Amino acid sequence: MNFLPGKRGRVAVIGAGPAGMAAAMSVHQAGHDVVLFERYPQARPAGNILNLWPAPIKALGLLGVDTEDLGAPCASEFRNAHGRRRVRVELPEHVVRDYGGGFIGLLRPDLYERLLAALPKDVLHVNHTVERVEQDESGVRLHLSDGRIHEADVVIGADGIDSLVRRTLWGESPKREHNLHIFGGYTFDESVAAEPGLCIVSHNRTVQGSWTAIRNKGRGGFQWWVLEAFDASREFTGDLHSSATALGEAFPHPLPQLIAATDPAYVQRWAIRDRKPLKQWSKGRATLVGDAAHPTSPYAAYGAGMATEDGYFIGRRLAGVDLSDYTQVRQALDAFETPRKPHTARQSQQAYVLGQVFHHAPRPLRPIRDAILDRTPLLQKVVGEATPGEIIKQLGEIDRAEARFAAVPGVGEADGTAS
Ligand SMILES: Cc1cc2nc3c(=O)[nH]c(=O)nc-3n(C[C@H](O)[C@H](O)[C@H](O)COP(=O)(O)OP(=O)(O)OC[C@H]3O[C@@H](n4cnc5c(N)ncnc54)[C@H](O)[C@@H]3O)c2cc1C
Incomplete structure (x- = not known):
């Protein structure tokens, strides 16, 4: 890879989730030295089930991640509990063709394996907890739990919903409890005759019951999830598989069958919470990406x-920037976050609202809500058209970022591979 010698800077990324790994790869491709700190002994996925839209798949490919047969391409629909369609999420044909379908069903560990395989050598430092971040106009100092201090020109906080970097920059902000919980699992049991190529999100009066095709290491299977209101101040003590079974029973084939076919060891549960979107992400020489910037309910499935898109864009914005120059750093970080904020805030806020509408509507209003959703195009407009619009917009943003990137002297010739 070629650099302009004067432009090479030092970037520290905190947190090896999708945001941090994508950021580390993109910053490396931009020609800077990058270090990725992860507190755990390995970069480990917090859960199994996952779907990705085409824009992050495109970003992953540009970062050098192997996206071949990464997941099962699915068309996604919202339905009522009787199987009647409320929404069809339709992406243009060329998007479906180019990125393997509208919504890609996969297992998170497979994505992590592929991200780790694409990470440049010696970038990831596991067992490194960052305890404190300090900065001034000349640089950033990270205090590690073993007492060492790491110096950098820029720090990227990819440290998730409980981000230390976010807290350091912007102070404490309360978690927003959605008072929902979700159970999810997956199975490769071929005896369940579920239709491939579909992601079905169904709701009855109080519960969401959903399933989607997946692919994992060349094998086809299905993942599912069920979601209901749950008081966040209570402790959950039930059995995961039997709780999921009870919730799934209200839904048509194949959801109950998929849950029944799932090994209880592959069932997980999460309480759903987020934080309200920030007005600004970056301060001084520090910025945020992924859940650190915009924790998002799984209702968005985004x-x-x-997080992957953020990681991709921050590296592209730092290409050609002299990181020793404070003014250039500020301009680059502002240029990074300005288009990201409305996109991510819209998704997180919509995910929050959908959770409230579907699971916290007062009982007398539920039949009215469902009649509106069954008989009007409201949900089609809010979900079925707005979501594809956002995805197409992000694909265009990536094309523009690539064009800018290719025009940066030196990095245009970068091969993007690990060094
Ligand atoms: C049930 C469920 C289903 C979901 N489904 C989908 C889906 O279908 N599609 C989708 O796109 N999204 C989905 N999501 C959301 C998605 O999982 C998150 O938004 C995503 O993981 C955020 O990635 P991230 O890299 O920002 O943060 P994280 O994945 O949280 O990674 C943060 C990393 O930072 C590390 N870290 C934290 N603090 C420190 C520190 N001080 N020092 C060093 N390391 C630190 C952590 O150990 C962790 O590895 C789902 C979430 C849930 C709960």
Whole structure:
């Protein structure tokens, strides 16, 4: 890879989730030295089930991640509990053709394996907890739990919903409890005759019951999730598989069958929470990406996707920037976050609202809500048209970022591979 010698800077990324790994790869491709700190002994996925939209898949490919047969391409629909369609999420044919379908069903560990395989050598430092971040106009100092201090020109906080970097920059902000919980699992049991190529999100009066095709290491299977209101102040003590079974029973084939076919060891549960979107992400020489910037409910099914996009865009914005120059750094960080904020805030806020509408509507209003959703195009407009619009916009943003990147002297010839 070629650099302009004077432009090479030092970037520290905190957190090896999708945001941090994508950021580290993109910053490396931009020609800077990058270090990725992860507190755990390995970069480990927090859960199994995952779907990705085409924009993050495109970003992953540009970062050098192997996206071949990464997941099962699915057309996604919202339905009522009787199987009647409320929404069809339709992406243009060329997008479906180019990126392997509208919504890609996969297992998170497979994505992590592929991200790790594409990370440049010696970038990832596991067992490194960052405890404190300090900065001034000349640089950034990260205090590690073993007492060492790491110096950098820029720090990228990819440290998730409980981000230390976010807290350091912008102070404490309360978690927003959605008072929902979700159970999810997956199976490769071929005896369940579910239709491939579909992601079905269904709702009855109080529960969401959903399933989607997946591919994992060349094998086809299905993942599912069920979601209901749950008081966040209570402790959950039930059995995961039997709780999921009870919730799934209200839904048509194949959801109950998929849950029944799932090994209880592959069932997980999460409480759903987020934080309100920030007005600004970056301060001084520090910025945020992924859940650190915009924690997002799984209702969006886009948190990891947006995290990946953030990581991709921050590296592209730092290409050709002299990181020793404070003014240039500020301009680059502002240029990074300005288009990202409305996109991510819209997704997180919509995910929050959908959770409230579907699971916290007062009982007398539920039949009215469902009649509106069944008989009007409201949900088609809010979800079925707005979501594809956002995805297409992000694909265009990536094309523009690539064009800018290719025009940066030196990095245009970068091969993007690990060094
Ligand atoms: C049930 C469920 C289903 C979901 N489904 C989808 C889906 O279908 N599609 C989708 O796109 N998104 C989905 N999401 C959302 C997605 O999982 C998150 O948005 C995504 O993981 C955020 O990635 P991230 O890299 O920003 O943060 P994280 O994945 O949280 O990674 C943060 C990393 O930072 C590390 N870290 C934290 N603090 C420190 C520190 N001080 N020092 C060093 N390391 C630190 C952590 O150990 C962790 O590895 C789902 C979420 C849930 C809960």
